[in-house]
Amino acid sequence: MKEGIIEKNIPKIPICRKGKSIMTVKEMKRYALACPTSMGVRITPENRMAVQNSNTFYMQATSAESNVLNVASSLGRECLVLTKFVKDSPVADLIKRQLRARNIRFEGLDVEQGGPWGYRHQFNIADSGFGLRAPRVWNDRAGEVGRTLSIDDFDVERIFGQEGVGILHLSGLIAAMSHETTECCLALAKAAKQYGTLVSFDLNYRATFWKGREEELAEAFSEIASLADVLIGNEEDFQLCLGFQGPEAGGKDLSSKIESFRGMISQVQEKYSNAKMFATTLRQVISANEHLWGAILLADGKWYVEEPREIQVLDRIGGGDGFSGGLLYGVLNSWEPEQCLQFGWASGVLAASSLNDYAEPADEKQVWDIYKGNARVQR
Secondary structure (H helix, E strand, O other): OOOOOOHHHOOOOOOOOEOOOOOOOOOOOOEEEEEEOOOEEEEEEHHHOOHHHOOOEEEEEEOHHHHHHHHHHHOOOOEEEEEEEEOOOHHHHHHHHHHHHOOEEEEEEEEOOOOOOOOEOEEEEEOOOEOOEOOOEEEEOOOEHHHHOOHHHOOHHHHHHHHOEEEEEEEHHHHHOOHHHHHHHHHHHHHHHHOOOEEEEEOOOOHHHHOOOHHHHHHHHHHHHHHOOEEEOOHHHHHHHHOOOOOOOOOOOHHHHHHHHHHHHHHHHHHOOOOOEEEEEEEEEEEOOEEEEEEEEEEOOEEEEEEEEEEEOOOOOOHHHHHHHHHHHHHHOOEOHHHHHHHHHHHHHHHHOOOOOOOOOOOHHHHHHHHHOOOOOOO
């Protein structure tokens, strides 16, 4: 046993094998991943302070969908964001600069602001919490330019037909943001299938987005799910977006509930049999600083489970996006399903170790070291 490492409880780093993947991303695609999204900024108090008690804040460009792309983009794969910007806005300029720095390309119209009360980019004001003080999130989205996103904003034939996209990733956030974005996501999913692009759909339920549109969104989400090759969601997502029965939301006694999670996902597979992968994360909050984190994957009729393990959390926002990004990175590389799940689990841990809303791996080894539990100094 090496000094400082208790080896018996540490998983071995897998040898990533190709050839047994249940999905194949066609070669010669310019973009590994693409997503529609409404870009905005998150403002976070420094040193885990509460918003009302802080005078110093950290600001970053963010969106749930672009966060998912960040694993692949950090590891050298070309990715594309489909979005909309406010013309001449310094916030739009910050977003573009940060996307470039993250190796993410973007396409989108520059829309005139229309005066002080016109369009703008959304502000997400969120602290990280500390101990038994939970994180709090305030969404300020009035006049959000991304709510007007339309498939007509983009040259679909060029992007999907000529340049090519490996996986189109859709999220329940952008899909539920407005009637226009719902139609845009559905149209993009149909276009992706037409051009042989895989579709990933993270359900990502938000009650405030669904209020007053429950019937419309339930129908739209079901149609998008019927086109998806990869379906991702937690217990709440599958129940409230797609109407399935499952374990009580809240994440207590996770290990004892794994069978009920399997039962829920089996229901989803029976209805949406077109999908090849069904994934869910398992999270039990001990404190704002410490979680139990696990995951389940159903692929090609086989179950893969990452039993919940204790992880330390600097900021929980984006952990699920990190998981999705790591899972899809495995799909892009034609890894076996178990390795996709492991890389997704560890990418979620990496995201939770950062104030940024996304995982930003230095290399694949960093992610596999997290999976192994190896936190020794790297020299």
